[in-house]
Amino acid sequence: xxxxxxxxxxxxxxxxxxxxxxxxxxxxxxxxxxxxxxxxxxxxxxxxxxxxxxxxxxxxxxxxxxxxxxxxxxxxxxxxxxxxxxxxxxx
Amino acid sequence: xxxxxxxxxxxxxxxxxxxxxxxxxxxxxxxxxxxxxxxxxxxxxxxxxxxxxxxxxxxxxxxxxxxxxxxxxxxxxxxxxxxxxxxxxxxxxxxxxxxxxxxxxxxxxxxxxxxxxxxxxxxxxxxxxxxxxxxxxxxxxxxxxxxxxxxxxxxxxxxxxxxxxxxxxxxxxxxxxxxxxxxxxxxxxxxxxxxxxxxxxxxxxxxxxxxxxxxxxxxxxxxxxxxxxxxxxxxxxxxxxxxxxxxxxxxxxxxxxxxxxxxxxxxxxxxxxxxxxxxxxxxxxxxxxxxxxxxxxxxxxxxxxxxxxxxxxxxxxxxxxxxxxxxxxxxxxxxxxxxxxxxxxxxxxxxxxxxxxxxxxxxxxxxxxxxxxxxxxxxxxxxxxxxxxxx
Numbered sequence: 001x002x003x004x005x006x007x008x009x010x011x012x013x014x015x016x017x018x019x020x021x022x023x024x025x026x027x028x029x030x031x032x033x034x035x036x037x038x039x040x041x042x043x044x045x046x047x048x049x050x051x052x053x054x055x056x057x058x059x060x061x062x063x064x065x066x067x068x069x070x071x072x073x074x075x076x077x078x079x080x081x082x083x084x085x086x087x088x089x090x091x
Numbered sequence: 092x093x094x095x096x097x098x099x100x101x102x103x104x105x106x107x108x109x110x111x112x113x114x115x116x117x118x119x120x121x122x123x124x125x126x127x128x129x130x131x132x133x134x135x136x137x138x139x140x141x142x143x144x145x146x147x148x149x150x151x152x153x154x155x156x157x158x159x160x161x162x163x164x165x166x167x168x169x170x171x172x173x174x175x176x177x178x179x180x181x182x183x184x185x186x187x188x189x190x191x192x193x194x195x196x197x198x199x200x201x202x203x204x205x206x207x208x209x210x211x212x213x214x215x216x217x218x219x220x221x222x223x224x225x226x227x228x229x230x231x232x233x234x235x236x237x238x239x240x241x242x243x244x245x246x247x248x249x250x251x252x253x254x255x256x257x258x259x260x261x262x263x264x265x266x267x268x269x270x271x272x273x274x275x276x277x278x279x280x281x282x283x284x285x286x287x288x289x290x291x292x293x294x295x296x297x298x299x300x301x302x303x304x305x306x307x308x309x310x311x312x313x314x315x316x317x318x319x320x321x322x323x324x325x326x327x328x329x330x331x332x333x334x335x336x337x338x339x340x341x342x343x344x345x346x347x348x349x350x351x352x353x354x355x356x357x358x359x360x361x362x363x364x365x366x367x368x369x370x371x372x373x374x375x376x377x378x379x380x381x382x383x384x385x386x387x388x389x390x391x392x393x394x395x396x397x398x399x400x401x402x403x404x405x406x407x408x409x410x411x412x413x414x415x416x417x418x419x420x421x422x423x424x425x426x427x428x429x430x431x432x433x434x435x436x437x438x439x440x441x442x443x444x445x446x447x448x449x450x451x452x453x454x455x456x457x458x459x460x461x462x463x464x465x466x467x468x469x470x471x472x473x474x475x476x477x478x479x480x481x482x
Contacts, residue, residue, distance in 0.1 A: 013240060
């Protein structure tokens, strides 16, 4: 029985670790220095046909408007390619 | 002009916010404290459990304040302001008890200068007369670590705090648990290096000191907090979540947390057997575990119907029921309010019926059913996620 078949299996999304990883990917892909603040939020998605939750990543460069990247997955399901594709699409 | 201090009292589900509030309201020094209790769920229960009668003014709101229409905290404060003026009531401070699922970012943004812009005359009045003075966050040592791992809101509540209180430390008796508390303190220091951490079970713990007037300054809490505040405003201005576009009574207002997080309630008009209720909670927590974020309720027991039992379970833990000397209101029904994370409500209803209502199913049969439904839902939910292409 794998993890997802076991209703008694501990639920651990490892959100702090995944968030740190996500920020590191964004910093690398955008070549951002330490002055740029990256923030991550998970919100319910209201768009028809989308998954329940989307992740919004904010890139805050000094004296610039916040740039947001939206990925229609929950944080723990996001992989490097999801971030890379979002960056390429300019989401 | 002196502005009335407003304090947010927050902490993840089951952290002990209502308990602390009750302790506070028993203190004569807090006689002039107005209370706002926000509940996540269709049936408001906490307002019955906090001795709001000891407060000169109180308001209960259902639906999460962080999700409902943009100026909900401010409109509730404005209502209190009008009521205080109309009744000639002197309010020295306001304590807002948030839901355990509250994201503090939108609430703080609504109450600080430079945050969410005022959208109504009421918002301007609130900004003129009230000031956010502090964010007090309770962290339960039993479930705190898991909550941080699994829920963004738990980590954010800690990061936004200017005072942190560890609760249920009296349950820690063995060396392993005491070490866990040490580990948790280190975790808290990483999330929030500046907020002092106190222990609710310590003999010198003074709840009143948590609500002493001060100035809440998010800038002192670090880049994470400032980033969340900025991102929240950016999301609001882009209309995501529709907080600017949606009427306050929209049932979809619970949309910050996603459909996985749900709330439902079960009621029963006749007294129940105390042992059966205990068995129901034991089986439920054993099977649902972390997916049962919280169940809290009042129970009318058959052999002592005049004194309700307050039952409370958080994730894996069932707390011993508390006997109340009287019903807090005229409503004497047994009512349980559940907040769940991806838990199938039908399975819980079946188990409730089997244990407490009709006896047509055995508890064992319902437990097996609960596990089957649960496993199926979990598999299909994961499969749906895997099938969904990234956009």
